[in-house]
Amino acid sequence: MYDIRPAAQDDLDAVLAFVLRLQADDAHHIGYLGETLGDLAAELAEFEPDWASCTVVATDDSGRVCGALSIEVDTELNRAFLHGPFVDVPVNHPAGSRIWDQTADALYVRAAPLLDGVADRELLGHTGHRRLAAFAERHGFAAARPCGIHVLEGDGLRELMLREASCPRTGPAREMRVLPTDRAVHEAVAVLHERCFPKTYLSGRSLVDGSRKHTVVVAMDGGRVLGYASGKAEPGEFYLDFVAVEPDVRGQGVGAALITELVWKLAESAGARPQAAAAILAGNRSSRRLFERLGFRLHLELVSYRVGKAA
Numbered sequence: 359m360y361d362i363r364p365a366a367q368d369d370l371d372a373v374l375a376f377v378l379r380l381q382a383d384d385a386h387h388i389g390y391l392g393e394t395l396g397d398l399a400a401e402l403a404e405f406e407p408d409w410a411s412c413t414v415v416a417t418d419d420s421g422r423v424c425g426a427l428s429i430e431v432d433t434e435l436n437r438a439f440l441h442g443p444f445v446d447v448p449v450n451h452p453a454g455s456r457i458w459d460q461t462a463d464a465l466y467v468r469a470a471p472l473l474d475g476v477a478d479r480e481l482l483g484h485t486g487h488r489r490l491a492a493f494a495e496r497h498g499f500a501a502a503r504p505c506g507i508h509v510l511e512g513d514g515l516r517e518l519m520l521r522e523a524s525c526p527r528t529g530p531a532r533e534m535r536v537l538p539t540d541r542a543v544h545e546a547v548a549v550l551h552e553r554c555f556p557k558t559y560l561s562g563r564s565l566v567d568g569s570r571k572h573t574v575v576v577a578m579d580g581g582r583v584l585g586y587a588s589g590k591a592e593p594g595e596f597y598l599d600f601v602a603v604e605p606d607v608r609g610q611g612v613g614a615a616l617i618t619e620l621v622w623k624l625a626e627s628a629g630a631r632p633q634a635a636a637a638i639l640a641g642n643r644s645s646r647r648l649f650e651r652l653g654f655r656l657h658l659e660l661v662s663y664r665v666g667k668a669a
Contacts, residue, residue: 360424360461362468365413372423373415376446387484387658389441414468416445416461427465429472434561438473440466440481443493455489462493477666480559485659499663504640507657509595511633514653518634519625521618532584534619537566537574546583547576554602557667565600573627575619577603577612587616591628596621598636601645613648 365373380386409428416425427442443462447454473479483490485504494501510518537544548562564570565588573591577584585603589596598620603612621634636654638645 359464360416360418362414362416362425362461362464364468365410365415365426367408367410369413369415369423369426370409373413373426373444376423377426377444380444380446384484384486384658385488386444387487387660388444388490389482389660412472414465414472416465425461425465427462427469429469431472431476432559434564435478435559436476437478437480437559438476439559440479442481445489458489459493459496462489463496466493466497478664479666480662480664482660482662485661491661491663494663497665499665500667502662502664504659504661506638506640506646506659507635508638508646508649508654509633509635509657510649510652510654515621515632515634518618518621518652521614532577532579534615535576535578536623537576538568539576542581543576543578543583547574547586550583550586550602550604551600555600558600560599572599573620573623575616575623577616579607585612585616587613587620589620589624591624591631594633595631596624596634598634601636601648608644614652617649617652 413428425445430439443465445461544566551562572588574588587601589598
């Protein structure tokens with residue numbers, strides 16, 4: 359059995375190295391922290407107050423890091439996100455499954471103080487990660503609908519950058535804006551977000567107040583908000599996390615224009631990236647068709663596990 363202890367800042371390089379290796383294997387892929395060292399480091403760097411204070415690790419007799427679990431708590435939502443448990447077991451070890459299960463359970467128990475008072479907890483893993491599914495079941499987490507990560511790269515991304523990004527002019531004074539803008543637009547975007555993505559990891563208020571450092575582009579028709587798209591420039595990609603369009607103007611090209619405009623703005627502010635990525639819930643055919651028309655392809659499928667969900 360590995361030794362379980364709070365992480366130290368000096369553990370970061372070792373944790374990044376073995377998590378990066380595990381992320382490359384569907385059977386061990388947890389969350390969508392990215393697939394490069396820069397992606398992982400950027401994600402962990404956003405933890406508050408610092409990475410080590412939010413993490414527990416497992417080490418073997420030589421002190422080598424063999425497991426890790428990081429806890430990210432959103433105080434506004436009173437909701438915790440588990441980045442892990444990641445467990446490194448020897449290849450073809452006859453007791454590999456037992457080692458993984460016992461280490462994952464021990465990491466979760468050791469992380470209990472980090473979860474104190476937060477009953478709503480969520481973790482995200484590849485649909486092929488059977489050990490994680492069993493871990494979730496043991497600890498009372500229920501599985502939600504799978505989510506597909508769709509990516510656009512190479513010539514497809516270059517073609518998107520060459521598209522006409524203006525909002526289709528099928529009505530008067532249609533235009534694109536980038537937040538921050540006036541208060542009425544903020545409120546309209548927040549309301550649309552809550553309506554289209556209820557109880558997601560990001561509230562409408564956090565989306566528009568700038569605290570999460572999202573870039574948000576808005577399609578306008580005079581003073582009316584038709585839709586919005588939001589995302590971030592990560593070290594290895596442009597990540598597009600939300601796209602929403604009012605029902606009465608869907609199918610008119612507004613969504614495609616928003617995606618194009620968002621990618622442009624992210625590239626303008628942060629420079630080029632090798633790919634763009636978007637998460638789409640299984641069964642959301644309209645969103646999938648929208649992204650597929652723009653050239654995005656399915657890269658991997660993740661499933662969310664959640665316990666203590668608020669009513």
